[in-house]
Amino acid sequence: MIQILDQFSNPDLSRKLLDKVKNLAETFIEKHGRKPVIMEVCGSHTMALARSGIKQALRDYVKLVSGPGCPVCVTDQKSIDAMIQLAQGDGRIICTFGDMIRVPGSNGSLLDAKSEGKDIRVVYSPSDSVRIAEKNPDKEVIFLGIGFETTIPSLGIALKEANEKGLEKYSMWVTTKLVEPILRVLLEAQEVKLDGFLLPGHVSIVLGKHSYHYLVDEYGVPGTICGFEPVGVLGGIYKLIAMLLDERVEIENYHTHVVTHSGNSFAQEIMKTYFKECDEWWRGLGVIPNSGLDIRKEFAHLDAKKKFNVHVGEPRKTKCRCGDILRGLAVPEDCVLYGKACTPSKPIGPCMVSSEGTCAAHYQYMRGDII
Amino acid sequence: MCIGVPAKVIEKQEYTAVVDVMGTKMNVGIIMVPEVSEGDYVIVHAGQAMSIIDEEYARLSIEEWRKLADDTNS
Ligand code: SF4
Numbered sequence: 545m546i547q548i549l550d551q552f553s554n555p556d557l558s559r560k561l562l563d564k565v566k567n568l569a570e571t572f573i574e575k576h577g578r579k580p581v582i583m584e585v586c587g588s589h590t591m592a593l594a595r596s597g598i599k600q601a602l603r604d605y606v607k608l609v610s611g612p613g614c615p616v617c618v619t620d621q622k623s624i625d626a627m628i629q630l631a632q633g634d635g636r637i638i639c640t641f642g643d644m645i646r647v648p649g650s651n652g653s654l655l656d657a658k659s660e661g662k663d664i665r666v667v668y669s670p671s672d673s674v675r676i677a678e679k680n681p682d683k684e685v686i687f688l689g690i691g692f693e694t695t696i697p698s699l700g701i702a703l704k705e706a707n708e709k710g711l712e713k714y715s716m717w718v719t720t721k722l723v724e725p726i727l728r729v730l731l732e733a734q735e736v737k738l739d740g741f742l743l744p745g746h747v748s749i750v751l752g753k754h755s756y757h758y759l760v761d762e763y764g765v766p767g768t769i770c771g772f773e774p775v776g777v778l779g780g781i782y783k784l785i786a787m788l789l790d791e792r793v794e795i796e797n798y799h800t801h802v803v804t805h806s807g808n809s810f811a812q813e814i815m816k817t818y819f820k821e822c823d824e825w826w827r828g829l830g831v832i833p834n835s836g837l838d839i840r841k842e843f844a845h846l847d848a849k850k851k852f853n854v855h856v857g858e859p860r861k862t863k864c865r866c867g868d869i870l871r872g873l874a875v876p877e878d879c880v881l882y883g884k885a886c887t888p889s890k891p892i893g894p895c896m897v898s899s900e901g902t903c904a905a906h907y908q909y910m911r912g913d914i915i
Numbered sequence: 916m917c918i919g920v921p922a923k924v925i926e927k928q929e930y931t932a933v934v935d936v937m938g939t940k941m942n943v944g945i946i947m948v949p950e951v952s953e954g955d956y957v958i959v960h961a962g963q964a965m966s967i968i969d970e971e972y973a974r975l976s977i978e979e980w981r982k983l984a985d986d987t988n989s
Pocket residue numbers: 585586587588589613614615691692694695744745746747900916917
């Protein structure tokens with residue numbers, strides 16, 4: 545099996561596919577007088593495209609726009625401020641995914657709170673925070689739950705475990721995001737003309753291929769579901785351009801070894817059991833109706849928003865352009881802070897912090913490269 | 916947040932399994948892939964196995980990309 549999976553990063557195969565993509569894109573350019581514009585929705589695709597050099601190599605052939613797919617980057621400044629305020633309380637253990645700890649709020653980051661002596665722990669799995677709560681029954685243990693549909697089922701499982709164990713001092717601060725509402729907002733705003741989507745490989749594991757039918761039926765935009773290794777990404781881009789040339793509008797799945805037609809029904813069930821739709825704030829985009837999931841009221845005892853009184857004011861304004869970057873309107877190089885006041889070691893916005901952020905991807909792999 | 920690295924299931928318990936991720940052993944949840952067997956490869960996200968990797972489909976997809984790469988007419 546591993547030998548087969550290794551083929552997805554085979555350099556010889558990747559090089560050949562890269563040439564194929566270039567040739568096909570040239571045909572598109574001849575026909576339309578412009579490059580095809582493709583948005584990668586998922587933050588891991590943004591990173592994969594930059595790390596593998598595909599984005600740089602396709603610069604003159606395909607316009608690859610980074611979308612709002614990284615959960616850290618889309619988290620609204622107010623939510624970050626609320627999480628940091630939550631961490632200030634005494635007798636609490638705050639558990640978080642690693643990427644969140646360095647995101648700056650209006651007054652410092654979780655990391656700053658940690659260096660001031662607050663008990664803030666990075667966990668890999670939300671279930672780890674449940675185990676921490678079991679070992680520390682006298683402390684309030686709060687997990688900061690962010691994520692898209694890939695992560696929400698894991699949050700649900702942690703809620704299930706905490707509920708079944710009857711942990712009274714465990715709760716979760718949830719601010720999650722859904723892919724469909726944000727894609728609809730982008731397509732309706734038409735600020736960027738998009739020809740097609742590289743659809744998120746991980747989210748699709750949960751939702752399945754069928755979940756994207758609205759793109760075809762309502763917006764006439766095609767998409768390919770692909771993985772994150774160079775061969776999968778290049779194959780996905782090739783097939784998308786081929787569809788555009790054939791004027792076919794479909795969703796095609798090229799990640800069939802993990803993504804099925806109807807997705808993971810267990811994960812979908814967990815989401816339904818523990819969460820309900822809610823309006824969510826998105827960085828740079830404001831509030832989008834029904835664009836997130838919040839904890840159901842049956843589990844209000846596990847909901848940190850209900851348990852703790854957190855009020856935050858209007859966030860401090862910065863020149864950070866993450867909001868525009870998430871909508872595909874700007875590239876990191878358009879931000880006056882990029883690479884100067886804002887670097888991965890001293891980030892100002894989440895796009896520079898997150899391991900899937902567009903600014904971090906550009907800074908690490910594409911500095912000096914004009915896109 | 917996502918690590919799409921394939922993990923091999925070494926030992927299956929009821930709701931969890933020990934997996935091997937590139938030589939490192941870790942415990943992951945398997946509630947969402949109850950049909951998983953020892954020896955299967957899974958994709959893990961945030962401590963939970965999200966899907967079982969289908970070897971046959973992986974092989975077919977590589978074959979398709981090879982064919983495309985070597986096709987001189989397209
Ligand atoms: S959490 Fe996973 S699916 Fe979502 S943007 Fe990140 S890598 Fe993509």
